[in-house]
Each structure stands twice: as structure tokens, then as C-alpha cells.
Amino acid sequence: MKTKIAIIGLGRLGLQIARLLKSKYELYPTRKNKNTIKKLKKEFPNISNDNIAAIKKSDIILLMVPPKKVNLVLKEIKPYIDKKLVLNFTLKKFNLNSQLINIASSIVINNKIKICLYKPNKMVTKNNEELFIKIFKSISANFSKCNDPVKEMTYFARVFSHILAYYSFLLKEKKEAKILKLCFELGVESLIYSKSINNVIKKGKTKGGITEELFKLYSQEPYFKDLISSESNIINKKIKEINKS
Numbered sequence: 209m210k211t212k213i214a215i216i217g218l219g220r221l222g223l224q225i226a227r228l229l230k231s232k233y234e235l236y237p238t239r240k241n242k243n244t245i246k247k248l249k250k251e252f253p254n255i256s257n258d259n260i261a262a263i264k265k266s267d268i269i270l271l272m273v274p275p276k277k278v279n280l281v282l283k284e285i286k287p288y289i290d291k292k293l294v295l296n297f298t299l300k301k302f303n304l305n306s307q308l309i310n311i312a313s314s315i316v317i318n319n320k321i322k323i324c325l326y327k328p329n330k331m332v333t334k335n336n337e338e339l340f341i342k343i344f345k346s347i348s349a350n351f352s353k354c355n356d357p358v359k360e361m362t363y364f365a366r367v368f369s370h371i372l373a374y375y376s377f378l379l380k381e382k383k384e385a386k387i388l389k390l391c392f393e394l395g396v397e398s399l400i401y402s403k404s405i406n407n408v409i410k411k412g413k414t415k416g417g418i419t420e421e422l423f424k425l426y427s428q429e430p431y432f433k434d435l436i437s438s439e440s441n442i443i444n445k446k447i448k449e450i451n452k453s
């Protein structure tokens with residue numbers, strides 16, 4: 209028998225994930241806008257605007273509403289959660305007196321969630337954690353348990369946006385895209401093999417070369433320290449705001 213999954217809030221992220229799940233699982237998505245529900249009916253025959261009915265029919269509940277709607281939706285659905293597993297994909301952190309896995313996920317690229325980070329609460333049974341892993345590991349390119357998924361993902365998101373912004377800035381400056389791609393790839397590759405980072409740094413400091421000057425500059429500049437502390441401040445402030453909403 210197919211596992212039944214409620215998707216509360218079939219928006220941008222929900223749709224991407226639902227499309228990866230729909231061939232293997234029985235989906236019960238919801239959203240509020242009646243016109244959009246009509247449009248999505250062909251692709252998702254069980255879609256409705258009834259969160260409670262969707263939950264009653266399902267074994268697992270994916271919560272994907274905007275952070276500001278989380279409290280409202282939780283109030284509505286709590287009495288019906290019972291022993292079902294809730295997967296919180298929203299950026300708002302909360303706990304339940306029942307089985308809950310807090311998740312931070314990136315967007316879907318090439319038919320896989322690029323990064324999926326998760327943390328189960330103490331109520332989650334071994335069977336349900338295994339079921340969650342079975343469903344989501346196979347549709348994720350990178351899948352990992354971690355202590356604070358939202359915080360880790362927020363750091364990733366900011367680094368990612370800096371790289372994209374910098375990359376497109378350089379493209380506008382008419383730098384060659386192919387060469388830029390090579391430079392970025394070399395940087396990322398060095399990070400992936402982080403054990404060899406010291407080695408890369410040592411080798412990178414060619415005597416009298418440009419890189420020696422650059423390494424000297426960055427090791428003396430308070431730039432990175434300042435950047436990281438300002439990033440932490442922004443991220444902590446944003447997470448606090450989301451959790452307050």
C-alpha cells in the first residue's frame with residue numbers, strides 16, 4: 209500500500225517536492241486559493257482547501273505554508289495530528305508533543321532536492337525516521353541530519369547568494385564566463401577536500417607571485433572576521449524575526 213502524504217501549502221517549494229513524490233506516494237495537497245486549486249487538479253487529483261480532511265487521510269504531514277501562517281495552521285491541525293509524523297519545511301522553528309522532524313531544504317535542481325537537512329524531535333519513532341529517510345534520501349542530492357537545519361541552510365543560502373551575485377557582477381564586467389566557472393570550480397573543489405586545505409594554501413603561495421600578495425593581504429585584513437560576524441548577526445536577526453512572526 210502506498211504511503212499517504214498530506215502537503216499543507218502546495219506553493220513554490222511544495223510543488224517542486226510534490227512532483228518528485230507523486231509517482232510513488234498518494235498525495236493530499238492543500239492550499240487556499242480556489243482558482244489555483246482548480247488549475248492544479250489535473251496534476252494532483254486529491255488537492256483541496258481542506259487541511260483537516262487531507263491530514264485525516266494521510267500517514268505523514270508536510271507543512272509548507274509561509275512562516276507567518278504556521279501558528280494559525282498548527283492551531284487548526286493539532287487536534288488531528290495524533291501519531292502521524294509531521295515534517296516541518298517552514299523556516300519557523302517549533303516543537304510538538306508528537307512526532308516532528310524539522311527540515312531545511314533547498315530548491316529542486318535536476319530532479320533532486322539539492323540539500324536536505326533534518327532534525328527529528330525525541331518523539332519520532334525509529335520506524336518513522338527510517339520511513340522519512342527512505343522517502344527523502346532518494347530524492348535529495350545531499351541529505352544530512354544536523355543540529356540546527358534552518359541555521360545551517362541560512363548560512364548556505366547567504367554564501368550561495370554572494371557567489372551568484374559576485375559571479376553575475378563579474379559577467380557584467382565582461383569577464384569570460386568559461387574562465388570564471390573554472391575559478392569558482394577550483395575554489396569549491398578545494399573546500400570539498402577540506403582536509404587538504406592547508407596544503408592548497410601552502411601550494412597557492414607561490415614565492416613572489418600574485419597569490420602570495422593576496423594571501424598576505426587576507427591574513428592581515430580584518431575583512432573576513434568582520435564579514436563573518438556581520439553575516440552571523442544578519443542570520444540570527446532574521447531567524448529571530450521568523451520565529452516571532
Ligand SMILES: NC(=O)c1ccc[n+]([C@@H]2O[C@H](COP(=O)([O-])OP(=O)(O)OC[C@H]3O[C@@H](n4cnc5c(N)ncnc54)[C@H](OP(=O)(O)O)[C@@H]3O)[C@@H](O)[C@H]2O)c1
Binds near residue numbers: 217240244
Ligand atoms: N521556496 C524555497 O526555496 C524554500 C526553501 C526552504 C524553505 N522554504 C519554506 O517553505 C515554506 C513554503 O515556501 P514557498 O516558497 O513554497 O512559499 P509559497 O510559494 O508562498 O507557498 C506557500 C503556500 O501555502 C499556501 N497556504 C497559505 N496559507 C495556507 C493555509 N492556511 N492552508 C493551506 N495552505 C496555505 C499558499 O497558497 P494559497 O495562497 O493558495 O493559500 C501558498 O501557495 C515557507 O515556510 C518557506 O519559508 C521555502
